Amino acid sequence: MDEWWRGAAIYQIYPRSFQDSDGDGVGDLAGIIRRLDHVAALGVDAVWLSPFFTSPGRDMGYDVSDYRDVDPVYGSLRDFDALVARAHELGLRVIIDLVLSHTSDRHPWFEESRASRAGARADWYVWADPRADGTPPTNWPSVFGGPAWTFDPRRRQYYLHNFLPSQPDLNYHNPEVVEAVLDVMRFWIGRGVDGFRLDTVNYYTHDARLRDNPASEWPLGDFPANPYGAQQHLFSKSRPENLKVMERMRAVCDASGGAMMVGEIGDDGMRQVELMGEYTGPGRLHLAYSFAMLGPEHSAAHFRRCVEGFYEHAPGGTPSWSFSNHDVPRHVSRWTPPGGDARAVARQSIALLAALPGAIGIYQGEELGQTETDILFEELRDTARIAFWPEDKGRDGCRTPMTWESTAANAGFSTGTPWLPVKAPQAAHALDLEEARPDGIPAAYRETLAFRRASPALRAGAVRFLDLPEPVLGIERAQGDGRITALFNLSAQARRLKITGKAALAGPVRATLARRALALPAWGFAYLASSAALTVETT
Secondary structure, three states, rough: OOOHHHHHHHEEEOHHOOOOOOOOOOOOHHHHHHHHHHHHHOOOOOOEEEEOOEEEOOOOOOOOEEEEEEEOOOOOOOHHHHHHHHHHHHOEEEEEEOOEEOOOOHHHHHHHHOOOOOOOOOOOOOOOOOOOOOOOOOOOEEOOOOOOEEEOOOOEEEOOOOOOOOOOOOOOOOHHHHHHHHHHHHHHOOOOEEEEEEOHHOOOOOOOOOOOOOOOOOOOOOOOOOOOEOOOOOOOOOOHHHHHHHHHHHHHHHHHHOOOOEEEOOOOOHHHHHHHHHHHOOOOEEEEEEEOOOOOOOOOOHHHHHHHHHHOOOOOOEEEOOOOOOOOOOOOHHHOOOOOHHHHHHHHHHHHHHHOOOOOEEEEEEHHOOOOOOOOOHHHOOOOOOOHHOOOOOOOHOOOOOOOOOOHHHHHOHHHHOOOOHHHHHOOOOOOHHHHHHOOOHHHHHHHHHHHHHHHHHHHHHEOOOHHHHOOEEEEEEEOEEEEEEEEEOOOOEEEEEEOOOEEEEOOOOHHHHHHEEEOOOOOEEEEOOOOOEEEEEE
């Protein structure tokens, strides 16, 4: 079986913001087809499409009302088939984002389930009686604020929703539900998809005994901005029963002859990394996608801790690392200090990502050096977390449209009014402008990804971290006789390293090597090729 996914570079497309083809201000499948040549030219192996299914749009498509059709705003099943065909012509695999932990409350399954306690689908969602005083069955909170339970007067019961009240949780303790979602996977495999990105994969099952979660330990006066962080979510997610569901899903993929699964695993701190290990055990997920590198922390110790932590728990597993996605502020804005060189951070980031073991994910616009958009309160479209404004400004800032042509209306995204604004700081990173710059970010992405693709050590080699003081990160990747040592200065101050052993600069570089001394400028980096392990010291 072709295990192409193990060292793959996967490009995430957020359809709503990629390219509008009909002037309604919303990106669509036809627009994606138009721009696929750009994606293929970067040198990635696959595209991941965020949800495009029929949806009322309360959570921008992550509330599905029909798993087997395309929302009209994005096009049709015929458009989807054309997209898959064009991607395959360009050598790109297609991964689609399946949201299976919950549905929309407008999904026919839920409408039938809430209608009666005696219906055929009465137990397809998580229903529970109130406590004696009428309060919810457990103390579980919703990720988006408030209780994770909403009372329904028709059934006189509460239903569970880990996210919005309009996103009721499916009941995976019911084998009929498991069979239904497996059939959804088979449907899309039949339409030619090569894999699935499984949204919130560790939320599928819940504690059948409905036990309360214990509190987290927070320093006095440091209560989290979102109360969801005040609990240890021992019973509302990441349950051991979830692994059986993963195994059933894996069997469907294996029977297809090659479809793969990458699961999004969200949990607190290093618990995410531990779960990545559990979920990529034999017969489970092919790849585990983590939020571990999607936060503000940007240190050598953090990157090392994430990677080593994964392999400690899953020595034979394969991780998937990303620095940005549609849910978090863009990494160039997160990691560039005030007054810092954002372009240098952007170039270093792709070099660092390419040096990590496993699959890597690139979110649309990263290859432009795109920064987070400052969204005003009146411009908000992501209202799921509006209760936490301004401490949490929502996810719109990373979801604004792609910028293609600097002189075109809305930087080439749409001839109509975009669903989110295209602002001047983002238009300044339009593709045509970046391609014309001598230090253009797209060229850095192409060069780095081509080097990674051609290097067995980077694609599949063993990983070892060098013991170097902050802010220098050293990663050795080795495969057979090939060895690459990647060095990164994660700071705005220049650093010098002493290299012992025979080595040569290889691939993309922002450093100089002379007489075994490596000079790393601010946010500098270098790949060193050698046939034996190198000794690296700071000077």
